[in-house]
Amino acid sequence: MSQRKTLLPFATILALSVAAQAFASSPATVKVTPSVIEMGTFYGGAKVRVEGTVPSGSKVVVIVRGEEVTELFNRVGRVGPIWINTGKISVSGVPSLLLLFSSEPISNCLCRRAMDDCLGDADAIKKQIQIKPREKAASSVAEDFLKLKVRQGNYQMSGGGVQIGGATQALDGTASLAMASEAVQNPPLEGGAVPYSLEFTWPKSAAVGTYEIRVHACRDGEVQESSVVPLKVVEIGFPAMITSLARSHASAYGIVSIIIAMLAGFGIDFIASRIFKKKIAAH
Amino acid sequence: MPVLLPVAGISISLLWLVGAGAVVGFLSGLFGVGGGFLLTPILMMMGIPPTVAAASDSCQIVATSSSGTAAHFRLGNVDAKLGTVLLLGGLTGGAVGVHIIKFLRSIGSADLVITIAYVVVLGSIGGYMFWESLSNLRRGVMVPMTHAAAKRGGYLSRLPFQMDFPRSRVRHSVILPFLFCGMVGILAAIMGVGGGFIMVPMMVYLLRMPMHVAVGTDLFQILFTCAGVTYMQATTNHTVDLVLALLLAAGSTVGAQVGARVGRLLHGDQLKILLASIVLLVMVKMAIGLLTAPSILIIPMKGH
Numbered sequence: 308m309s310q311r312k313t314l315l316p317f318a319t320i321l322a323l324s325v326a327a328q329a330f331a332s333s334p335a336t337v338k339v340t341p342s343v344i345e346m347g348t349f350y351g352g353a354k355v356r357v358e359g360t361v362p363s364g365s366k367v368v369v370i371v372r373g374e375e376v377t378e379l380f381n382r383v384g385r386v387g388p389i390w391i392n393t394g395k396i397s398v399s400g401v402p403s404l405l406l407l408f409s410s411e412p413i414s415n416c417l418c419r420r421a422m423d424d425c426l427g428d429a430d431a432i433k434k435q436i437q438i439k440p441r442e443k444a445a446s447s448v449a450e451d452f453l454k455l456k457v458r459q460g461n462y463q464m465s466g467g468g469v470q471i472g473g474a475t476q477a478l479d480g481t482a483s484l485a486m487a488s489e490a491v492q493n494p495p496l497e498g499g500a501v502p503y504s505l506e507f508t509w510p511k512s513a514a515v516g517t518y519e520i521r522v523h524a525c526r527d528g529e530v531q532e533s534s535v536v537p538l539k540v541v542e543i544g545f546p547a548m549i550t551s552l553a554r555s556h557a558s559a560y561g562i563v564s565i566i567i568a569m570l571a572g573f574g575i576d577f578i579a580s581r582i583f584k585k586k587i588a589a590h
Numbered sequence: 591m592p593v594l595l596p597v598a599g600i601s602i603s604l605l606w607l608v609g610a611g612a613v614v615g616f617l618s619g620l621f622g623v624g625g626g627f628l629l630t631p632i633l634m635m636m637g638i639p640p641t642v643a644a645a646s647d648s649c650q651i652v653a654t655s656s657s658g659t660a661a662h663f664r665l666g667n668v669d670a671k672l673g674t675v676l677l678l679g680g681l682t683g684g685a686v687g688v689h690i691i692k693f694l695r696s697i698g699s700a701d702l703v704i705t706i707a708y709v710v711v712l713g714s715i716g717g718y719m720f721w722e723s724l725s726n727l728r729r730g731v732m733v734p735m736t737h738a739a740a741k742r743g744g745y746l747s748r749l750p751f752q753m754d755f756p757r758s759r760v761r762h763s764v765i766l767p768f769l770f771c772g773m774v775g776i777l778a779a780i781m782g783v784g785g786g787f788i789m790v791p792m793m794v795y796l797l798r799m800p801m802h803v804a805v806g807t808d809l810f811q812i813l814f815t816c817a818g819v820t821y822m823q824a825t826t827n828h829t830v831d832l833v834l835a836l837l838l839a840a841g842s843t844v845g846a847q848v849g850a851r852v853g854r855l856l857h858g859d860q861l862k863i864l865l866a867s868i869v870l871l872v873m874v875k876m877a878i879g880l881l882t883a884p885s886i887l888i889i890p891m892k893g894h
Contacts, residue, residue: 350601351592380888389880391705395891451886458886459637512637514599546596546833553597553828561824564649564832565817568839572656575843579657580664 335361335524335532336500343539344509348546353509355538357408360500361524362532366409366416367469367503368523370425371538373404373461374516382448398452400437401426404513405456408505409466418528425523425530428464429453460510469505515540597831598642604837606636611650611841618651618842619658619849621805621865623786626651628872629838638834640890645823646834648816653839655813658846659806665854667806669757669799672767676793677811679768680785681818683775691780707780708876715791716869723862758799758807770796786812787869794862801858 336359344353361367377399384393405426409416413427423431433449442448456462503522517539524532542550552560593604610632614625626647633643662668694703749763774792778785786808793804824830853861 346594346599346601348594349592350594352601379891381891383884383887383889385883386702389705390883391702391880392889396888448888451888454886455888455890511601542594542596542599546594549596549832553824553830553832557825557828560832561821561830564824564830564835565652565820567832568649568653568820568835569656569813569817571836571839572653572658572843572846573660575653575847576657576660579661579844579847 335359335365335522335534337520337522337534337536339520339536339538342536343541345541345543346515346546347542347544350546352511354506355509356504356506357520357522358502358504359522359534360502361471361522362526363499363501365501365524365526365531366411367471368410368413368416368425368427368466368525368530369408369469369505370427370521370523371404371406371408372402372426372519372521373513374402374518375400376403378403380452396442396448397439398436398448399439400435401432401452403516404461404510404518405432406463406507406510407466408468408507410469410471410503411466413466416525416528417523417530421525421528421530425521460512463510468507469503471503472501509540513540515542593833593837595638595642595831595834597646597829598638598834600637602636602638607834607837608841610636611654611838612845613841614838615654615657615842615845616849616852617845617868618654618786618809619661619846619851620853621787621790621849621861621868623790623808623865625654625786625842633834639829641827641829642831642834645820645827645829646831646838648819648823649830649832649835650838650842651816652813652820653835654842654846655809655816657843658809658850659813661847661850662802662806662809665802665806665850666757667802668810669755669803669807670810671753672755672758672760672797672799673807673810675764675767676771676789676807677814679771680775680778680789680811680815682768683772684778684815685775686772687776687778687780690776694780704780705876705880707777709873709880711777711788712869712873712876715788716866716873718795719791719862719866720870723859723866726859727857727863758797758803760798762797767797787865790865791862801861802853805853805861 337357338359340356340358341353344355357369377397380396380398381392382394382396383390386393407413407427413422417425417427422428423434426432426435432453433446436449436452438445438448453462453464457464517537519535520538521533521535523530541547552563591604592601593607594601610629614629614632617623617628618625626644629650630640630643630647633647634640638646659668691704747761747763749765751764752761753764754761770792771789774785774788777788789808789811790801790804793799793808794801797804799807820830856864
């Protein structure tokens with residue numbers, strides 16, 4: 308009996324370390340389809356699928372980020388009774404595109420510090436944003452910047468959308484119940500990993516460039532595992548040719564644009580004059 | 591059907607672009623205005639970056655004004671001689687206006703001056719045109735815009751370099767249209783628009799040109815002005831999106847043809863009342879915008 312009592316703590320420690328090892332031995336994996344979004348002449352947006360595995364029991368946060376760029380804005384203010392531009396500001400330090408997805412509400416997945424590290428919510432962005440020139444009302448500028456980005460479709464910060472296994476994760480109080488039932492419905496794969504998946508519509512307003520898709524496996528509010536893959540957005544075919552011409556041979560492009568526009572105008576006039584003439588003749 | 595705008599880098603419904611072009615082209619053909627003051631904000635609302643919207647708009651105006659100029663030329667409404675003088679005056683005024691803007695920016699008053707210029711100029715022109723045309727229509731009298739009116743100019747008729755402009759049925763010193771158009775060019779540069787809706791009333795009221803000839807001649811000078819702007823935007827800012835311009839032009843060139851022909855069906859004063867109404871509507875919208883707090887207090891900057 309006493310021997311059993313002595314062994315119990317050791318057994319517990321052993322079980323915990325095995326569990327911890329199992330968690331650590333199954334890193335988060337990620338596969339993005341397509342890995343390159345090709346924008347041809349009739350490109351109308353794309354569906355992006357993110358899938359992979361995370362250690363069993365993890366909550367999943369997927370963050371899609373664009374490069375950090377400096378953006379210029381006119382600041383609107385009140386002068387007497389009228390609202391006019393009162394100055395210029397530059398905003399930097401935050402990504403051009405930021406889409407957040409998660410298996411549960413993001414506040415359930417990440418603690419405050421982790422949220423700040425991952426740019427997981429509006430407060431995190433407000434802490435990181437740099438506004439020049441510095442002004443007293445910087446927080447209201449940051450607020451307006453976020454509103455503008457959301458309106459443009461370049462920022463999406465509501466979370467949700469990630470499915471663990473086959474079960475849909477709701478963003479209300481049922482999320483944890485779903486997680487509990489998921490263990491039964493979707494038993495861990497080899498090495499203690501469970502599959503996750505996310506499908507979302509790529510924003511049409513996102514520019515050509517390289518984006519980063521980062522998957523975080525979270526537990527107890529901390530990021531335990533992360534995996535990153537790039538997603539390229541490129542123009543192909545006719546649009547690529549036009550863009551290249553506009554940048555590399557600007558003078559020729561300008562002249563060709565004017566000639567084509569004039570020919571289009573005179574051409575339409577020629578056709579219209581024939582049509583109207585025929586109508587008049589018919590009358 | 592979506593279509594990718596390569597320079598803008600975004601995808602937009604083809605029908606929306608052609609439709610927007612058709613509406614603005616119709617107004618262009620009807621009133622001889624370039625339509626920039628309407629189309630650029632519409633494109634920005636569709637999500638096109640302001641720099642690309644403004645530059646591509648200039649390119650599509652080349653197409654629209656080509657179509658409109660050709661249609662008006664066939665109808666005998668283009669005074670190429672006077673149009674050339676106006677063009678030279680407009681370009682000179684535009685260059686002066688750009689320097690004025692630079693100075694105002696350096697002292698931080700540019701935006702205030704531009705905004706007030708918009709409301710005052712649009713309000714004055716629109717209000718006067720509306721009132722004058724309405725009075726004429728009520729009286730049932732068509733005021734002839736001919737030699738008789740021009741001859742009343744007194745000392746203006748004694749200015750040097752007098753020249754006949756037979757198509758417009760007026761005689762003026764070359765200095766007069768050059769100066770007037772120079773002033774419109776300055777205003778257009780300050781206000782950041784082509785200036786068609788200032789130019790047409792100026793031709794009708796100050797140069798005493800018939801409304802239809804003013805419309806045709808304005809389109810003629812807009813064609814060359816916008817061709818120059820397109821070239822400069824393409825070489826300096828690389829923001830001309832040819833696909834966007836051609837799709838807009840597909841609608842606007844047809845719209846301009848219809849507009850030019852509808853214009854022939856309307857009395858000169860009726861045309862003036864319609865143009866005045868649009869000018870006043872834009873002015874009222876601007877005035878409301880000035881007096882009400884916007885929901886977002888930052889605006890992405892135009893690159894020109």
